[in-house]
Amino acid sequence: MYVLTIDQRGSSSDVDRVPDLVSSLAALTPATFERSVGDELQGVVEDAGEAVDVALHALRGGHWYVGIGIGAVRLAPGGSPREGSGNAFVAARKAVELAKAAAGQVPLSVVAGTMGRGNSPLPAREEGAMASAHAQAVLRLVGRLVQQRSDAQWRVVDRLRSLQGGAGRHGAQKQVARELGISEQSVSRTLLRSGWQEEWAARPAAAMLLDYAHARIIGSQTEGGR
Known part of the structure; x- marks a missing residue:
């Protein structure tokens, strides 16, 4: 499971943006995202691709710190994220705090949850932590494109994306040009410059x-519990 904790940047001098983000995420994912405390929201997703979608969507406007925690989650089906527990929640909390401290970088962090050093095999823990760091690096690179x-x-x-969800076939670009009232060459140049x-x-x-x-991470926890 992936827990995403998303905290508003500069909320003391800005409007409350939580309701708008909750609403836009509802159109993006079936997972429940809701205000957890103050200007922060939280949700739990099962699919890694879905976690990527949510994280990049939040980064888009430049108003959010994004923390992704990976690990075990205890949450009743259909339950509120506020009722959940497990090391993925702890990891997500650490991740969003690290995102806040990432001065000058894309404000996103990924943290692997653990069950404690005595409970899980060291190689698996290290591999999980390294993969999390690599995922963070890729997401920050892509996040830079999104934010710019x-x-x-x-x-x-x-x-x-609404037409096909993909990288842009010739026919789709032609349709976009027609709908937006611009040339197909303009669409092509825009996509190139946008890094899409x-x-x-x-x-x-x-x-x-x-x-x-x-x-x-989950494998190491299962092995460590034997």
Whole structure:
């Protein structure tokens, strides 16, 4: 499981953005995201690709610190994230605090949950931690592309993604150009400058690393409990 703890940046001098993010995430994922405390929200997702989608969506506006915790979760089906427990929640809390401390970097961190040094095999713990660090590195690189994208670039990217969810076939780009009233060449140039192709290619890599980290972390906890 992946717990995402997302905290608003500069909330003391800004409007409360939690309701809008909760609403937009509801259109993105079936997982429940809700305010946990103050200007923070939290949710639990099962799929690594879904965790990537949520994290990058939150980074998009530049208003959020994003922490991803990987590990065990105890939560009743359909239950509120506020009722959950497990080391993934602890890891997510640590991750969002690390994101806040990442001065000058993309404000996202990934932390592997553990069951304690005496309970899980060292190689598996180390592999899980390393995979988490690699996932964080990829997500920060992609997050930089997402945060630097202009409104005009987002209009093209959003429309293209809504049409096919992919990197941009010729026919889809032509349709986007027609709907937005711009030339197909403009669409092509915008996609190139926005880094959309690179983002689309890197998302599965980030998800694969999160998935591998999860497998090693959960596996180490199972082995350690024998």
